[in-house]
Amino acid sequence: MKPAPFELFRPETIDEALQLLADHQDADIKVLAGGQSLIPMMNFRVAQPEFLVDLGKVADFWGIEEDSDLISIRPMTRHADVKANPLVARYLPLVREAYDHVAHATIRNRGTLGGNLAHADPASEMPCVMVALDARFVLQSKKATRVLPAREFYFGPFVTAIEPDEVLVRIQVPKARSGDGFAFEEVSLRKGDFAISAVAARINSDGGVCRSAGIAIAGVAGTPVHAEAAETMIVGEPVSPDRIALAADAMIATIEFSGTATISAEYRRDLTRTLLTRALTRASSVGGV
Numbered sequence: 613m614k615p616a617p618f619e620l621f622r623p624e625t626i627d628e629a630l631q632l633l634a635d636h637q638d639a640d641i642k643v644l645a646g647g648q649s650l651i652p653m654m655n656f657r658v659a660q661p662e663f664l665v666d667l668g669k670v671a672d673f674w675g676i677e678e679d680s681d682l683i684s685i686r687p688m689t690r691h692a693d694v695k696a697n698p699l700v701a702r703y704l705p706l707v708r709e710a711y712d713h714v715a716h717a718t719i720r721n722r723g724t725l726g727g728n729l730a731h732a733d734p735a736s737e738m739p740c741v742m743v744a745l746d747a748r749f750v751l752q753s754k755k756a757t758r759v760l761p762a763r764e765f766y767f768g769p770f771v772t773a774i775e776p777d778e779v780l781v782r783i784q785v786p787k788a789r790s791g792d793g794f795a796f797e798e799v800s801l802r803k804g805d806f807a808i809s810a811v812a813a814r815i816n817s818d819g820g821v822c823r824s825a826g827i828a829i830a831g832v833a834g835t836p837v838h839a840e841a842a843e844t845m846i847v848g849e850p851v852s853p854d855r856i857a858l859a860a861d862a863m864i865a866t867i868e869f870s871g872t873a874t875i876s877a878e879y880r881r882d883l884t885r886t887l888l889t890r891a892l893t894r895a896s897s898v899g900g901v
């Protein structure tokens with residue numbers, strides 16, 4: 613099927629893009645990034661925007677920089693370029709590891725990190741990683757710029773805090789610190805599919821005692837789940853197998869698992885417990901970066 617008719621804008625600056633969104637904010641207007649999610653939705657007529665603002669020509673939206681204790685990623689940076697970037701390899705090992713599970717090469721060559729985060733698929737890997745790492749998202753409109761924690765960005769499946777006249781302009785991810793260990797664990801039906809369940813974990817430890825942790829789960833609710841119950845069970849404690857089992861059980865108890873025609877709620881719950889156990893074990897045994 614082909615998309616319903618729409619008018620396409622191709623701005624070359626952020627100002628032009630924001631002006632277009634401001635001028636049309638009462639109409640059905642969407643920004644277009646890599647098109648890997650939006651275009652199929654338009655072809656299926658699930659989305660029928662009247663106006664599309666293609667961000668591809670806005671040079672300021674491409675690239676990755678080091679910014680003191682953060683890595684700042686511009687939204688149109690393609691998955692493949694994030695995955696291959698040396699700053700990401702050095703300072704964001706969790707992002708690098710999780711990318712092994714994101715889609716297929718052809719999709720990673722077109723799809724962008726900003727589009728992926730804004731699309732807000734609850735089974736998507738990168739939103740879960742950003743919640744675990746406590747990343748910040750910079751949102752800009754013609755009127756204002758605001759910074760939101762990833763942990764406050766996701767409202768429901770495909771629903772975020774982005775207002776109709778706003779664009780995600782920067783993804784600010786804290787660099788790995790001394791003592792940090794990371795792990796990403798996922799099970800999907802086939803390699804490159806969205807997660808049935810996935811766990812992203814950062815554990816900072818010193819002499820075997822957990823000093824801080826960031827843990828998140830994808831695929832088990834309408835948004836990425838910040839696993840606070842698990843964090844509470846391990847922070848300040850020696851990270852032993854018993855402690856990890858307690859943390860996994862405590863976290864599982866907070867989630868209402870649901871099933872599908874092919875995946876039962878019980879399976880997803882048991883799988884998530886196993887993935888939590890594996891991720892926490894590995895992140896706490898990596899011994900820091």
Ligand SMILES: Cc1cc2nc3c(=O)[nH]c(=O)nc-3n(C[C@H](O)[C@H](O)[C@H](O)COP(=O)(O)OP(=O)(O)OC[C@H]3O[C@@H](n4cnc5c(N)ncnc54)[C@H](O)[C@@H]3O)c2cc1C
Nearest residue numbers: 645646647648649650715723724727728730736780805806
């Ligand atoms: C077969 C297939 C398999 C896939 N498997 C996976 C997978 O395993 N894991 C995974 O995470 N993803 C997967 N994807 C999705 C892929 O990662 C997409 O690239 C991504 O979800 C959307 O990124 P995009 O750049 O293509 O965005 P687009 O499709 O262009 O846009 C997606 C949405 O984000 C909005 N948007 C885009 N950029 C911005 C911005 N800067 N500010 C505000 N809003 C913005 C758009 O308006 C739109 O609503 C898969 C896709 C396909 C087709």
